[in-house]
Amino acid sequence: MREDKRTSAKFKGVASMPSKLGNMMHSDSNIPLITSKMINDVKIDSSNREGSFTAYDQARLSGEGSPIMMSPWNRNSPFTPWSNFVVVQNPDVHQKKLPQNALVGSIVREAGHIYSLAATYDLLYTGSDSKNIRVWKNLKEFSAFKSNSGLVKAIIICGDKIFTGHQDGKVRVWKVQSKNSKVHKLSGTLPTLMDIFRCSIKPKNYVEVKRNKTSVWIKHGDAISSLSMDQEKGLLYSASWDRTFKVWKVDNSKCLESVKAHEDAVNSIVAGANDMVYTGSADGSVKVWRRETHKKGTKHIFVQTLLSQECAITSLVFNESNSILYCGSSDGLLNFWECEKQLSHGGVLKGHKLAILCLAAAGNLVLSGSADKTICVWKRVERSAHTCLSILTGHTGPVKCLAVENDEETLETDDQQWVVYSGSLDKSVKVWSVSEQSPEFSEMQQHGVSSWGSIPSAKY
Numbered sequence: 175m176r177e178d179k180r181t182s183a184k185f186k187g188v189a190s191m192p193s194k195l196g197n198m199m200h201s202d203s204n205i206p207l208i209t210s211k212m213i214n215d216v217k218i219d220s221s222n223r224e225g226s227f228t229a230y231d232q233a234r235l236s237g238e239g240s241p242i243m244m245s246p247w248n249r250n251s252p253f254t255p256w257s258n259f260v261v262v263q264n265p266d267v268h269q270k271k272l273p274q275n276a277l278v279g280s281i282v283r284e285a286g287h288i289y290s291l292a293a294t295y296d297l298l299y300t301g302s303d304s305k306n307i308r309v310w311k312n313l314k315e316f317s318a319f320k321s322n323s324g325l326v327k328a329i330i331i332c333g334d335k336i337f338t339g340h341q342d343g344k345v346r347v348w349k350v351q352s353k354n355s356k357v358h359k360l361s362g363t364l365p366t367l368m369d370i371f372r373c374s375i376k377p378k379n380y381v382e383v384k385r386n387k388t389s390v391w392i393k394h395g396d397a398i399s400s401l402s403m404d405q406e407k408g409l410l411y412s413a414s415w416d417r418t419f420k421v422w423k424v425d426n427s428k429c430l431e432s433v434k435a436h437e438d439a440v441n442s443i444v445a446g447a448n449d450m451v452y453t454g455s456a457d458g459s460v461k462v463w464r465r466e467t468h469k470k471g472t473k474h475i476f477v478q479t480l481l482s483q484e485c486a487i488t489s490l491v492f493n494e495s496n497s498i499l500y501c502g503s504s505d506g507l508l509n510f511w512e513c514e515k516q517l518s519h520g521g522v523l524k525g526h527k528l529a530i531l532c533l534a535a536a537g538n539l540v541l542s543g544s545a546d547k548t549i550c551v552w553k554r555v556e557r558s559a560h561t562c563l564s565i566l567t568g569h570t571g572p573v574k575c576l577a578v579e580n581d582e583e584t585l586e587t588d589d590q591q592w593v594v595y596s597g598s599l600d601k602s603v604k605v606w607s608v609s610e611q612s613p614e615f616s617e618m619q620q621h622g623v624s625s626w627g628s629i630p631s632a633k634y
Contacts, residue, residue: 215289215327215574216488216504216531217399217415217439217456275551275564278593279313281603288597291577292329292336298577298595299336300603301326307338307348309358313605317356321346328401330410332424335361337410339398345412347427364412364422365392365429381432383416392429394420396439404445407465409472411451413443419453421472430471435461442490444499447513450477452499454487460501460509462517480511480519493535496554500540502530508542508550512558520558525550525565534576536592538610539563543573549596551608566608571600581607 286302293299298310303325309317321340328339336348336358345364351357365373373379373390380388383395395416402411409430410422419440421431436455443453449465451474462477481487485505492499497513498520506526511517528545535541540560542550549566573596581591594606 215325216441216529217486275566275609276607277566277568278605278607280568280605281310282601287571287574287599287601288603289574290326290329290338291575291595291597291603292331293577293579293593293595294331295579298603299329299331300597301329301338307336307358309356310603317358319348319358319360321360325397327398330401330403332403332405332410335424337364337401337403339401339412341397343394343396343398343414343416345398345401345410345422362427364410364427366427369427369429391432392420394418399440400442402443402445402451409445411443411445413440413453415439417455419443419451421474431468431474433463433474435463438486441486441488444490444492446492446499447494447497450513452480452490452492454490454501456486458483458485458487458503460487460490460499478517480517481509488530489533491533491535491540493540493554495535495537498535498540498554500533500535500542502533502542504529506530506544506546508533508540508552510540510558521560523550523552523560523562525552525562528572531572531574532576534578534594536578536580537590539578539592539608541576541578541594541608543576543596545572547572547598547600549573549576549594549606553610563610564608566594566596566606568604569596569598569600569602571598573598 281300286304288300288302290301291298296311297316300308300310305320305322305324306318307321307326307329308315321338323340323342323344325341326338327341330337334350336350338346338348340346346360347362347364348358349361351359369392370390373392379390381391383389389395394412394414397415398412399415400413403409408424410424411419412422413419417434417436417438417440419433419435420429422428423430435453436457436459438455438457440453440455443451445451451463451465452460453463454460459479460481461479463474464477466473466475481501483503485503487501487503489502490499499511499513501509506528508523508525508530510520510523512520526542526544526546526548530542530544532543533540538554540552542552547567547569551563551566552560553563555561575597577595579593581593591607591609594608595603596606597603
């Protein structure tokens with residue numbers, strides 16, 4: 175995989191931020207040095223935008239020679255998967271009152287860098303560079319199912335269906351069995367083999383996916399980078415390094431539309447409110463698309479470009495509570511736009527030393543995970559102003575993915591708390607209790623959390 179020279183040097187030799195959790199974490203001597211190639215699973219190469227796709231690389235698709243293709247998830251380990259530092263052993267995070275802004279527990283396994291997470295009430299799904307997708311319940315391993323592809327780059331849960339996006343460019347659909355919730359069976363792939371066959375008959379259905387290489391338009395020509403769901407409309411969006419995003423009808427697995435969205439890899443896609451869709455790319459741009467009904471399918475109309483810069487866009491998230499779009503990029507900055515103000519630029523949050531790799535939003539909070547191994551917790555306090563409530567430290571590798579769930583015990587209280595899951599290239603998933611209230615500094619120090627205090631304005 176080619177690297178952007180402007181960013182690759184930043185990822186090398188990153189030192190872990192000091193934390194009292196450092197001495198309590200399981201030390202794995204087999205964990206390799208985290209390199210820029212591993213972080214660049216989020217495509218940051220924006221050089222050579224002409225000619226063949228910069229995102230397309232057959233070796234990357236097959237996984238051969240990749241430093242992240244390590245031993246499988248299910249290798250025997252002498253260590254307990256969950257190590258709990260703050261509360262009692264094997265707590266039920268949805269039934270016990272959690273401490274404020276604290277580390278609750280950590281999955282530590284000796285194989286599998288964590289690339290994707292999805293949470294629903296008491297279940298957590300984890301995807302890695304192995305062929306297994308594991309399911310955890312109340313901090314205990316609950317189930318697992320195996321795909322034919324390696325890297326699991328995205329996971330979406332919709333009812334009894336689980337959608338997973340993979341390095342081979344396919345979206346796989348799994349269904350939870352009604353008689354045994356531990357059993358997940360593969361119910362199909364997107365696109366289906368029958369749809370590929372039907373589409374391949376007509377020459378007009380072929381598009382260029384690489385110089386002198388064509389394929390039917392319903393297939394992604396490179397790795398899936400991101401998935402997003404519009405549950406109200408029953409639509410699934412898949413973004414890919416092949417520069418396109420595709421729209422799928424969930425109830426019949428049909429590909430409704432393929433949109434050539436960017437000049438380089440599409441790293442992130444989110445479906446927002448009012449039929450709007452947002453995409454971020456390695457070409458440094460954030461684009462807005464409006465969905466329109468078109469015959470039996472959809473048609474996405476380009477509306478505007480919110481951002482155009484040299485640094486790659488790595489992650490997007492839409493905060494439904496405040497109607498704000500947040501955008502993380504490889505320079506470590508977090509831009510945001512306010513939908514209620516006609517997508518006017520609200521400001522920039524500066525909290526990371528290295529690239530932002532993932533984002534999550536809940537309530538008035540937005541969380542950013544970074545290659546600098548930290549997670550910043552931001553709160554929107556008024557208008558465009560944000561406060562950095564805390565910096566969660568403890569990971570020994572880049573934070574690659576985040577997921578947030580309600581803490582059910584605090585739903586009716588003034589102090590809303592959230593259960594936050596963070597996956598990292600240090601092969602662990604950590605579980606945090608995060609509050610919308612400003613935590614006491616002494617309490618954060620006790621639980622391995624650092625604070626910046628209050629930042630009056632997020633506009634720099």
